[in-house]
Amino acid sequence: MILLRLALKSLLSRAVTVSLTIFAIALSVALFLGVEKLRTGAKASFADTISGTDLIVGARSGGVQLLLYSVFRVGNATNNVTWQSYQDIANRPEVEWSVPLSLGDSHKGFRVLGTTPEFFERYKYRGGRSVSFADGVAFSDLFDAVVGADVAAALGYQLDDQIVVSHGVASFTEHDDKPFQISGALEKTGTPVDRTVFVSLEAIEAIHIDWQGGGRAQNTISADDVRQMQLTPKAVTAAMIGTNTRLQIFGLQRWINEYAQEPLLAILPGVALSELWSLIGVAESALVAVSVMVVITALLGMAAMIFSGLNERRREMALLRAIGARPWTIMLLLTTEAALMSLTAVALGMGLLYTGLWGARARIDAAFGLYIEITPPSPREWLVLGGVILAGILVSLLPAIRAYFLSLADGMQVKH
Amino acid sequence: MKAAIDLKDVAFTWQGRTRFTLTVPHLSVASGEKLFLLGQSGSGKSTLLSLICGIIQPQRGAVVVDGVNLSTLRPSARDRLRAERIGVIFQMFNLLPYASPLENILLQLSFAPERRRRLGHAQEEALRLTAALGLEDQLVLNAQTTELSIGQQQRVAAARALIGRPKLIIADEPTSSLDANSQVAFLDLLMAQAEEVGATLLMVSHDARLARHFDRTLDLTDIATTKRHTS
Incomplete structure (x- = not known):
């Protein structure tokens, strides 16, 4: 509990870098979910090109x-x-x-x-x-x-x-x-x-x-x-x-x-349509692959941000060690910060997506004849959102492990 | 009466680009004693304090704190012992800048449940200590840690070290960032509170003028030898 409070306060004290990092992940999440929505919308629109004809x-x-x-x-x-x-x-x-x-x-x-x-x-x-x-x-x-x-x-x-x-x-x-x-x-x-x-x-x-x-x-x-x-x-x-x-x-x-x-x-039009879609499906996978890479890039950005913060936080870590924190606790603190950032980013990304969808749906329909249903995230999308948070935590393990060893090597005082 | 600190035949070598070895044949600090350790920077004082706090482990010899041989403990138990029985004050950067002064004091207790249990009401005790150290409640409760002067920060750090009645207070140049008047005032307050909680006080400083406030003074060069060797 105290760790969560500390992590939160520590993040708030670095509001600018933290919010930029969160925003980058949120945008990538919104992009990914948007691509998912467009993809399923396009697929549904495509499958609905003709109906009622046997x-x-x-x-x-x-x-x-x-x-x-x-x-x-x-x-x-x-x-x-x-x-x-x-x-x-x-x-x-x-x-x-x-x-x-x-x-x-x-x-x-x-x-x-x-x-x-x-x-x-x-x-x-x-x-x-x-x-x-x-x-x-x-x-x-x-x-x-x-x-x-x-x-x-x-x-x-x-x-x-x-x-x-x-x-x-x-x-x-x-x-x-x-x-x-x-x-x-x-x-x-x-x-x-x-x-x-x-x-x-x-x-x-x-x-x-x-x-x-x-x-x-x-x-x-x-x-x-x-x-x-x-x-x-x-x-x-x-x-x-x-x-x-x-x-x-x-x-x-x-x-x-x-x-x-x-x-x-x-x-049967439906059968032929799905055959045709499977040909177009390559582009679909490419789109998904690109948006996955964008998410990965944003998460690596977060890892880089945590890494670059490590040096100026060595005193903080040494202090925590001196008052009795275990190296493990310091690692957990950094990971908690990453988890909080990822969680906020995912929530913000979903907010961005749904406001975007809500605002642009009529225009997309008019311009491209693409009707995108505003539905809650599908189980697959929930899985991906959970995956982003998990990936954020995993990625933060790299700087966290470094912090672990730094805090062991530094002892009570940072040596200069 | 058992010793608060007892070092016998201790040797520690930093493994790094420049290897540095500290050897302490014998050091004993009695319980409740206020010991002044005179040491210039580079004399190995930080290494000695890290050994006593159990953050680093000697390659040879035994470090016994409050009757417990640290070498016999697992790393997590050593961290726990440090949290429960020792309070630490540094020259500067004593506080987490993003936590409030009060949170900084109470943070010590979150690593030391026994110290926490000894207190009825943790916040009241924190405010009692800061008041005794000459800090206004408003400052402790409402100010940003970064707004405090260095002197105020040192008092908050002292309160954190003292809260929950630890056995041992370790102070590493706690007054070196203060001006001469504040130094004495701070020392007086720290000593009075250490006495009140019944803690042993070990302070390291390069400033020999402060020695007269203590029960006993040792020169680090007399009790320890250091050796630098580039490998």
Whole structure:
């Protein structure tokens, strides 16, 4: 008890160095916990990119690849799914709903997705949230377009603005004969939806109707004429499927994967997402490793501070010895000081983190679509916090052991 | 009556860059005696005091304090014996600067439960001692240790050495930082209190003028020999 009082008073008497040391550890602890929160938040956000969809169907390739191009709009499909195959799947008795996805064109670097208005009802993210309109409505006219939040923000689009879709993902050929009008803009979701321009499936067909192979045909068809034509697509890129009951998912998946007319692939989005995350997981570990090193650096800083204080405290230690303290007691005093510093630092670090989270959460969500839940530390985080205190004590053993031997060698008076 | 301190055929060598050997063939201090030990700096007085306090152990011979041969004790028991039976006053840096004067006095008792038990109320006893040594209660209770003058600090250190009635007070140049008037005043107060608690007083100083206040005076060069040898 007396040791605790002494340690406390001794620390208070060196308030400036001690508080700087504590602050350094507190910051490192806050950083570590912040990285943990961001990491779990990012992982949860990522896993919640798409929910409510039971299967994603595309041409046969890899599961991760299908997920990348159909959900994340990264890369391209190697093949399409014929409209006939899509119809066969959509008409299966297990299928409650299906939303076709047609990709391939772009607008100023953003992907254009041809789909049905049902997409906005069926696409769910972050545990079942629906996409909602910040402005306007879903497309109803053939040449209506809906823009995601990032598209609207980056390009400064308003309702009723005219936009032109480019052919392909990176080309200079524009479908400028058939411009679109923006009918709606979506709220920020933090998913790839934000970076997508949505048009109807028929519109995709319409802008390509006078194209053959890779280029425009000689006799073009005007935007007005195309409205009179049959615009059923010949193929789609992928489709989102919802089944009547979850029990039917695997049966339907098998049926699609064994579909004889065309090589198809059906994946469960959750499984593919976790496969994809395991690829990204390397960066995750790197982030954790860096923040662990920051914590270690701060703790070594504390050890250095205790070490540098030893010399000027030799008199103090000799005095304690003279009035009857055992060398062991002096060692314990230094270790108690370190434990008190680490404990304060951990508490302060947690305070910093939670005030930071509380203050920045809304902004992080708006800017990155990353929703960080403010939860009490997880068992893993408690373990880490305990570990920091323990490491602080262990690190202080180095100067404490030195103090032990110094106090033995110095005897009653410090020799000069 | 048994001796408070008894050294026989003691030799101690500091193991360091410069080896230094202190030899004390015989030194005996009677219980209750006030002994003045005259010694210049470098005469081995700190080494002698460290031996008596049991902080260092002689390579040869026996140091007996209050009837206990220190060599027969384990290190922790020697530390305990020092805490319980000895009070120490140095020339300076007697106090922990971050603890209050009162806490500095009471700190001695936290290492010496028997001394603590001998007192009814520790704080009252501390204030009684400081009052007897000429310090105001307010100063002991409320002042910062760093605010005290050197003379005041020495009195606080004396109170710490005296609290709980130790058998032996060891004072290493306790007056050397004080001016001439304060020296005598401090010595008088220290002696009166040592007498009152019935303690033996061993004081080491280079200042021969102080010797007249003591029962007996010894010159360190007469009782001990030192040898320096660079190895």
